[in-house]
Amino acid sequence: MNSLNKITPLRFQKCIRKPIEAYLFIDPLCKDCWAIEPIIQKLMLEYGKYFTLRHILTGKIQPNTSHKWNKPANIRFVWEKSVPKYKFACEKTINIKHSPSPYTASIAIKAAELQGRKAGSKFLRKFQEALFLKQTEEIEEELLLKCAQKSGIDLEEFQKDIHSASATKAFQCDLKFSTEMHITEIPSLVFFHANSDEEGVKISGIYSYDVYVQVLKDIIKKELNPEPLPNFDSFLRMYDFFSTQEIAIIYSISYAEAERELKKLMLRGRVIPIPTDTEIYWRYLP
Structure with a gap:
């Protein structure tokens, strides 16, 4: 069950210019955490x-050890009704034989983050692509190195950091923060006002895009001016690999409209389709 509730702020950083701090709590092996990505993008x-x-x-x-989650807490909604989840296709099963353990995957993501937050996000994206779309048959270490290479991070540093105390400590900090924030369902997104001691807002599960925008407005207490979305070509250049459904969600268009636009780009030689059992993905051709 999805739930939204108020929680007490806890900060990792003190000097932030932007008015809101957001923390996205995820499990790298969770399909719902893959499904929320277009909304976050x-x-x-x-x-x-x-x-x-x-x-x-x-x-x-x-x-x-086995990977277990606590049952979601029975918390009343801040809004009177929830909004159905977005449907996002991925393979129904994960090839455990070729997949890193939850612990190893988490340490690898933290090792990538030691090269910067953007580096960590890129590595996470490439890891989820390989995991949920069955794009690889590599064993654990080969898979992690291939994802690191595709994300553009320094491979030598990554190989050192994945075995370092720094990556392990960073992951332990995440686990401690999750406990303090009473995270019982994933994905969960927590918003804090960076310059206020007011309570934060926690959104557990996946809601419609408008809910997240409204939370930002409620925290800042004023109207927000959205930036225009980049054109298709610019977006595809930024993200390199994406699904028809992602395009539909990000540009608020129907699946058929997104598919039509992508096929136009295919005829121009800008993208190539990558079919999977559940969805068509597209790779950008620079």
């Missing part, structure tokens, strides 16, 4: 000037 493109975003890896994960 759209929010960053239109309202990124108002908030910073940090991915927090959560869960009761220890090496060589």
Whole structure:
């Protein structure tokens, strides 16, 4: 069940120019955490000037143990009704034989983040693509290195950091923060006003895009001016690999309209289709 509730602020950073701090609590092996990405991308493109975003890896994960989640808390809604989840296609099963353990995947993401928050986000994206779309048959270490290479981070640094105390400590900080924020459902998105001691707002689960925009407005207490979305060509150049459904969500158009525009770009030699069992993905050709 989705839930929204108020929680007490806790800060990682003190000097932030943007008025809102946002923390996205995820499990890198969770399909719903993959499904929320187009909504987050759209929010960053239109309202990124108002908030910073940090991915927090959560869960009761220890090496060589099973991965278990607490049951979602029974919390009343801030809004009277919830909005149905976006449907986002991915493979129904994960090839566990070739997939890193939750612990190893989390440490790898933290190692990538040591090269910068954007580097970590790019690595996470490439990792989820490989995991949920079955684009690879590499074993654990080969998969992580391939994702690191595709995300453009320094491979030598990544290989050192993945075995470092710094990556392990960063992951432990995420787990501690998740506990303090009472995260019981993933994905969860928590917003704080950076210059206020008011309570933050936690959104558990996946809601319609308008809900997230309204939360930003409620926290800042004024109307927000969205940035215009980039044209298709600019967006595709930025993200490199995407699905028809992602385009439909980000540009608020129908699936058929998104598919039609992408086919036009295919005829121009700008993208190529990558079919999967559940969805058609597209790769940008520079």
